[in-house]
Amino acid sequence: MFKGSIVAIVTPFKKEKVDEKAYGDLIEWHIAQGTNAIVPCGTTGESSTLDYKEHYRVIDIAVKTVNKRVPVIAGTGANSTDETVEITKHAKKSGADAVLLVTPYYNKPTQEGLYRHYKTIAEKVDIPIVLYNVPGRTAVNMLPATVARLAEVKNIVAIKEATGDMKQVSEVIRLCGNRIAVISGDDFTTVTLMALGGKGVISVTANVMPKEVSKMCSLMLKGQYDKAREIHYKLEPLNAAMFIETNPIPAKTALAMMGKIQEEFRLPLCEMAPANREKLKKVLADLKLI
Numbered sequence: 001m002f003k004g005s006i007v008a009i010v011t012p013f014k015k016e017k018v019d020e021k022a023y024g025d026l027i028e029w030h031i032a033q034g035t036n037a038i039v040p041c042g043t044t045g046e047s048s049t050l051d052y053k054e055h056y057r058v059i060d061i062a063v064k065t066v067n068k069r070v071p072v073i074a075g076t077g078a079n080s081t082d083e084t085v086e087i088t089k090h091a092k093k094s095g096a097d098a099v100l101l102v103t104p105y106y107n108k109p110t111q112e113g114l115y116r117h118y119k120t121i122a123e124k125v126d127i128p129i130v131l132y133n134v135p136g137r138t139a140v141n142m143l144p145a146t147v148a149r150l151a152e153v154k155n156i157v158a159i160k161e162a163t164g165d166m167k168q169v170s171e172v173i174r175l176c177g178n179r180i181a182v183i184s185g186d187d188f189t190t191v192t193l194m195a196l197g198g199k200g201v202i203s204v205t206a207n208v209m210p211k212e213v214s215k216m217c218s219l220m221l222k223g224q225y226d227k228a229r230e231i232h233y234k235l236e237p238l239n240a241a242m243f244i245e246t247n248p249i250p251a252k253t254a255l256a257m258m259g260k261i262q263e264e265f266r267l268p269l270c271e272m273a274p275a276n277r278e279k280l281k282k283v284l285a286d287l288k289l290i
Helices: 020-033 052-066 081-094 111-124 144-150 166-179 187-195 210-221 225-241 249-257 274-286
Strands: 004-008 037-039 073-075 098-102 129-133 156-161 181-184 200-203
Touching: 004 210, 020 052, 020 210, 037 073, 052 073, 052 081, 081 098, 081 111, 098 156, 111 129, 111 144, 129 144, 144 166, 156 166, 166 181, 166 187, 181 187, 187 200, 187 210, 187 225, 200 210, 210 225, 225 274, 249 274
Parallel strands: 004 037, 004 200, 073 098, 098 129, 129 156, 156 181, 181 200
Antiparallel strands: none
16 A cells, blocks of 8 residues: 555645546546555645545545545644544545544644654554654654654554655664655655665655656666666656645646646645746646646
8 A cells, every 4th residue: 555656636626616526537547647546635635725524525535536446545634633533533434545644733742742643543543544754844853763663553554754854764764674664755755765665655746747656666666776767867857846836836737737627726825926837837848748
């Protein structure tokens, strides 16, 4: 379940509501393109702007559309432990295969607080859990020693590592061994992280070029590093373009340019600045995506 190219899928909007038709079509496209798993309601899915009803609906649509063809790893993290438990219970009831739990943001818990947060959720909801460490967004870094403690909990099975720090990744893998799968949370680190022993990526870039990200991960898992590096360097301009502005603004703009979704965001996110839009457009044109 926790290997290869796992897309952190965008949530399309149309007239201020979730565009369920476009969302379903995106999921079908990903499966056809070889994406190995789907993550609804992650950072890229604008989960922080969805109300409870919408959050649950987006997970439900993903589970129903995928219909067990690939795993669905639902984003259910929040900065309150009780709230996270509530959303995670719904994901389990919906039929999600696992959940992705971001470290609590804004309230800046200690390492002990992080440990208790995840352990409590794991005890209250019997579903595979993927930890998600992204200090650039949450203002807290879950340290390798804390990850190693959590790896002892039976249903905590993977971590999405989005620090961009390969020294930290290496230490997590050294301490945890094969007790937990380590997955890249930054497209530009995928090849490096997998060379260290990671299993794949929860990807933003896969929203736009799913076949290529899946192929690159497959080659890395097979030890065909030279061929994987070729794809990595082909993707690097797009990896960079996905973060010209705050994710998921460039990803959704790219998909709109490709004719797959409407270009619509939820405030406080908004459309790209004209100069950045032109930069993104050139990258997409160079890759023959538009």
